[in-house]
Amino acid sequence: MGVPTLTTNGRVLHRAAAYDLLLKLLWFGREHVFREKVLRLARLQAGESVLDVGCGTGTLAIAATKYVGPAGSVHGIDASPEMLARGRKKSEKADAKVVFQNALAEALPFPDAQFDVVTTTVMLHHLPKKTRQACVHEIRRVLKRGGRLLAVDFDESSRHSFISRFHRHSYVNFADLLALMTDAGLQPLNSGTVGLNNLQFVLAEKTADGAAR
Numbered sequence: 679m680g681v682p683t684l685t686t687n688g689r690v691l692h693r694a695a696a697y698d699l700l701l702k703l704l705w706f707g708r709e710h711v712f713r714e715k716v717l718r719l720a721r722l723q724a725g726e727s728v729l730d731v732g733c734g735t736g737t738l739a740i741a742a743t744k745y746v747g748p749a750g751s752v753h754g755i756d757a758s759p760e761m762l763a764r765g766r767k768k769s770e771k772a773d774a775k776v777v778f779q780n781a782l783a784e785a786l787p788f789p790d791a792q793f794d795v796v797t798t799t800v801m802l803h804h805l806p807k808k809t810r811q812a813c814v815h816e817i818r819r820v821l822k823r824g825g826r827l828l829a830v831d832f833d834e835s836s837r838h839s840f841i842s843r844f845h846r847h848s849y850v851n852f853a854d855l856l857a858l859m860t861d862a863g864l865q866p867l868n869s870g871t872v873g874l875n876n877l878q879f880v881l882a883e884k885t886a887d888g889a890a891r
């Protein structure tokens with residue numbers, strides 16, 4: 679009996695091995711460069727608790743364990759059981775402690791104020807507008823006061839780039855994303871280009887407790 683599929687309006691990827699192969703092709707074998715740059719942008723520190731939303735096959739979450747060390751913790755959630763199964767195998771092989779959980783980005787299964795850092799990379803473009811809004815509000819809810827959100831995704835300028843030959847679904851308007859974060863109660867700290875494949879990032883902070891507007 680298989681694992682039941684969670685119901686979401688977002689797009690869910692299930693071909694885990696093909697996904698990893700595609701990433702290798704898109705990064706020209708330099709995925710580790712992208713991964714390390716993203717984690718530096720997140721400003722990870724030893725002892726912090728980290729959640730990777732839409733973790734896929736767990737590559738970023740596994741790398742994050744080296745930054746937070748044994749005193750920290752790393753969780754990864756994804757709507758795809760296939761992605762998580764591959765992530766668990768990769769984490770065991772790397773001897774990295776990551777707690778993987780089958781869950782939706784718009785309904786995070788964690789209590790309020792649990793994490794110091796939440797990351798989400800090339801995932802938000804899979805979510806329609808209302809679901810993306812719910813996701814950002816949920817991320818704010820599970821962040822501690824002073825906690826950080828790092829969002830990385832394809833900007834609309836990617837429509838005419840090399841990557842668009844492979845990537846034929848949605849993109850993220852970062853002006854809209856910044857407004858969405860602010861409305862949810864997150865204060866943008868920094869934003870700009872990642873420097874790879876027309877990717878943009880936003881780093882934001884939860885500045886106060888209580889309900890967002």
